[in-house]
Amino acid sequence: MSVNAPRHAxxxxxxxxxxxxxxxxxxxxxxxxADVGDDVYGEDPTVRRLEETAAALFGKEAGxxxxxxxxxNLVGLMSLATRGTEVLVEADAHxxxxxxxxxxxxxxxxxxxxxxxxxLFDADLVAAHIRPDHFPLTATSLVAIEQTHNRRGGTAYxxxxxAAIGATVREAGLPLYMDGARVFNAVxxxxxxxxxxxxxxxxxxxxxxxALGAPVGSVFVGPADVVDAARGWRRRLGGAMRQSGVIAAAxxxxxxxxxxxxxxxxEHARMLYDAARAVxxxxxxxxxxxxxxxxxxxxDAPAIVAGLRERGILAxxxxxxxxxxxxxxxxxxxxxxxxTDALKTVLxx
Ligand SMILES: Cc1ncc(COP(=O)(O)O)c(C=O)c1O
Numbered sequence: 594m595s596v597n598a599p600r601h602a603x604x605x606x607x608x609x610x611x612x613x614x615x616x617x618x619x620x621x622x623x624x625x626x627a628d629v630g631d632d633v634y635g636e637d638p639t640v641r642r643l644e645e646t647a648a649a650l651f652g653k654e655a656g657x658x659x660x661x662x663x664x665x666n667l668v669g670l671m672s673l674a675t676r677g678t679e680v681l682v683e684a685d686a687h688x689x690x691x692x693x694x695x696x697x698x699x700x701x702x703x704x705x706x707x708x709x710x711x712x713l714f715d716a717d718l719v720a721a722h723i724r725p726d727h728f729p730l731t732a733t734s735l736v737a738i739e740q741t742h743n744r745r746g747g748t749a750y751x752x753x754x755x756a757a758i759g760a761t762v763r764e765a766g767l768p769l770y771m772d773g774a775r776v777f778n779a780v781x782x783x784x785x786x787x788x789x790x791x792x793x794x795x796x797x798x799x800x801x802x803x804a805l806g807a808p809v810g811s812v813f814v815g816p817a818d819v820v821d822a823a824r825g826w827r828r829r830l831g832g833a834m835r836q837s838g839v840i841a842a843a844x845x846x847x848x849x850x851x852x853x854x855x856x857x858x859x860e861h862a863r864m865l866y867d868a869a870r871a872v873x874x875x876x877x878x879x880x881x882x883x884x885x886x887x888x889x890x891x892x893d894a895p896a897i898v899a900g901l902r903e904r905g906i907l908a909x910x911x912x913x914x915x916x917x918x919x920x921x922x923x924x925x926x927x928x929x930x931x932x933t934d935a936l937k938t939v940l941x942x
Contacts, residue, residue: 624840651814664832806847
């Protein structure tokens with residue numbers, strides 16, 4: 594199979610996650626040809642180019658390439674929050690649910706979790722839950738948001754909502770961190786810009802290896818002093834890499850090509866939703882997708898996953914009654930059409 598072949602060329606349409614994408618030929622070529630050096634000495638020109646490009650895109654002073662989104666989140670907590678304080682975060686956030694307790698263990702913070710509709714805070718909710726630094730209260734030292742919100746189905750903050758939260762958090766004198774693993778999906782879904790996203794937060798991170806399709810890596814961007822601190826924490830966590838220009842080279846291709854094509858993933862998500870809507874009873878509540886994540890609630894999810902698997906479609910279940918499908922660059926319209934046909938058959942039975 595060619596390195597460029599879409600996933601369904603080997604018989605499977607993989608909709609379990611957008612993390613399953615594989616580097617295409619342009620990325621592999623860029624990796625092979627990358628100019629590299631020792632990045633711990635600050636001497637890898639390709640890493641520098643990626644970090645500078647990412648920072649400029651979001652209107653920030655500096656950037657830091659990390660091996661993963663989880664490590665970006667962790668260095669974000671370590672450089673922005675204060676040990677022994679609270680981080681205000683939505684209850685279904687990745688930070689809280691899927692990072693194996695890293696924030697508590699390494700950053701020494703406790704999460705103040707607040708459930709928000711669709712996983713999205715609003716300014717009033719944030720203001721109501723910030724705790725002052727007034728002994729013996731556990732003070733809030735950081736507010737964290739997720740863009741798009743993974744566990745709540747790829748929902749996104751509009752630029753207006755983001756601006757209102759940004760203003761509230763600034764007024765409280767606190768930093769605001771965005772886990773922007775899928776921020777490019779949010780930019781597309783809300784008609785926003787990367788600059789607008791960056792302006793409202795102190796720092797953010799985004800994943801090169803999800804919608805953008807690179808094999809490895811996430812980038813943390815923010816003010817120079819915060820990124821310097823994050824660089825120190827990355828080192829202590831063992832995440833400082835040497836000739837990581839080979840990773841950055843694929844990341845640069847991903848940054849150049851990826852954002853322009855996520856609209857297609859959103860269209861594909863809509864096709865999956867339409868297929869489900871077409872066969873489910875009218876009163877079966879399912880929400881249209883905001884971006885590239887489709888949830889079908891109120892179904893026998895393991896049975897549907899098994900039925901789809903028999904037809905060469907890989908999907909996931911969030912829980913026993915919620916089916917999850919995620920669109921991405923390695924599934925084209927032919928693959929999605931196969932998936933919609935299979936989904937209709939399995940849901941109808
Ligand atoms: C919202 C969000 N943040 C962070 C991450 C972590 O990324 P990684 O698994 O690459 O470390 C993910 C991964 O799915 C995610 O969905």
